[in-house]
Amino acid sequence: MGEEVRLDVIIKGGEVVLPDGVRVADVGIQDGVIVAIAPDIQISSEQTIDAQGLYVMAGAVDAHVHLNEPGLGEWEGFESGSAALAAGGCTTFIDMPLNGLPPTVTVEAMNQKLEKAKSAGTYIDYALWGGLVPDNLDDLEALADAGVIGFKAFMSSPGETGGGCFKQVDDIALFEGMKVIAGKNKVLAVHAESEEIIVALSEKFDGRPKRSVRDFLDSRPLAAELDAVRRVLLFAERTECPLHLVHISCPQAVDLIWEAKLNGVNVTVETCPHYLMFTEEDLERLGPLAKCARPIRGLREREGLWARIAEGKVDMIASDHSPCPPSMKLDGDDYFAVWGGISGAQSTLELIIDEGHFERGLPLPLLSKLLSEGPAKRFGLFPRKGRLAIGSDADIVLVNPDAPYVLRPEHLLYRHRQSVYAGNEFRCRVMLTMSRGKVVYTLDRGIGPAREGEWQRSKRVSLRSST
Incomplete structure (x- = not known):
């Protein structure tokens, strides 16, 4: 008799979210890889996880986080940031280059960041x-x-990020850089706001004893976003550089990008949970925690973004997790002086299921595509990442769709337990997160001891939108 076939893990009886629908099935895992998805797997296993009544989804791929190492680990580091991401159902993150000392603008700086990521350890996989x-x-x-x-x-000033070393590009540097990046078959992510418009409008408020939330909103209008989006889309068309537009805050910009796609421009679009959750009417209540650039917009813009998501015109949702010490979120009388960034990566998946699926009836496969498959495809991590499929990494999150709770600071795993979403009630909750077949987080036990996240280098890049 031959040896008995035995799997490492079987996830039993969950509502498995697949690209073509949701069905009750088991998921079999061997050597960190999904090897079976079937209604009733009749094979023994080292570990069996009961998922009855739970959503079984691909782990989120958060393409936009700032973990600030090396040099600014007191803001957020690889260990604390990856723990929070894992607790939120994320299994791969892509770390932004600007809030480190030094910023990731040379190979030497990249190697310093890698050394820090490896020495600190991450609970989930990452790219840079x-x-x-x-x-x-x-x-x-x-x-x-x-x-x-x-x-x-x-395209606008990033402020004193990276010790002031990470500068905005003018049109010449942007155009020339896009030609180089296109030649290397990579993607350029752009923060598209017109610095000229922002500076001109901000000057009206210079010297005032008090600069308010409303003043800040007036200094960064939709026109600043739309002007820059139009310009960089033209550059992408001329240079054939794969373009990714980050944290788009309004449907008008999505429409411009969609038109460019139809005309053959290789471009994808990302929005963020805070634009889908709040409106500018919430900003006085939320205070400095909700300051970001681009700013949160009005009700029309929020609902317009959800409509474009339903139409398949948005490629991905990312957190833009941009933490800082609490002292930098104290505004006094000057909202302009507050650090512009939102801590929120731990809540992305729960919020999108709540607001997208339960509140608006959007199908779970669409939301999973935005959270997982879309970024994995765009940045060359697919098919290892981004989808529940045979042969893919067993990056899996189990979500209880009926576990209402109020998010409190003590639930947060960030270095600084502050979040714009604290105090919100969520209907669903992440119960378990698995990275390459290993459980890294459970609700009852918290984050696991092993920090074995791996650096991911894209195998295929500059793919077009998957919509």
Whole structure:
């Protein structure tokens, strides 16, 4: 008689979210990889996880987080940030290049970040963005060859990030950089806001003893976003550079991007949970925790974004997790002086299921595509990441659809337990997160001891939208 076939793990009887629908099935895992998805797997296993009544989903791929190491680990580091992400059902993150000392604009800086990620350890897998700044055009090819997933550039001032070393690009540097990045078959992620418009409008408020939330909103209108989006779409068309537009805050910009897609521009669009959850009417109540750039918009914009999601015109949802010490979120009388970033990565998946599925009736496969498959495909991590399928990594999250709770600071695993979503009631809850077949988080036991996340280098990049 031959040896008995035995799996490492079987997840039994869950509502498995697949690209074509949701069905009750078992998921079999061997050596960190999904080897079977079937109604009733009749094979013994080392571990059996009862998932009856739970959603079984692909782990989220968060393509936009700032974990700030090396140099600014007191804001958020790889250990605490990856723990929070895992608790929120994320199994792969892509770390932005700007809030480190040094920022990731050279191969040497990238290696310093990698060394820190490996020495600190991460609970889940990760990839790294490189930066496009005015003075590193000669470094772009080497960064691409060294393994960055893509590049990030700002069309408006990013402030004092990276000790002031990460600068915005002017149109010449942006255009020339896009030509280099296109030649390396990488993606350029762009923060598209018009610096000229922002500076001109902000000057009205200079010298005032009090600068309010409303003043800040007036200094960064939709026009600043739409002007920059139009410009960078033209550059992408001319350079044939794969373009990714980050944290788009309004449906008008999505429409411009969609039109460009139809005309053959290789572009994808990302929005964030805070634009889908709040409106500018919430900002006075939420205070400095909700300050970000681009700012949160009005009700029309929020509902318009949800409509574009339902129409398949948005490619992915990412957290833009941008933490800082609590002292930097104290505004006094000057909202402009507050650090502009939202801590929220731990809540992304729960919020999108709540607001998208339960509140608006959007199908779970669509939401899973936005959270997992879309970013995995765009940044060359698919098919290992982003989908529950035979042969893919067993990056899996179990979600209880009927576990209402109020998010409290003590639930948060960030270095600083502050979140714009604290105090919100969620209907669903992450119960378990698995990275390459290993359980890294459970609700009852918390985060696990093993920090064995691996650096991911894209195998195929610059794919078009999967919509």
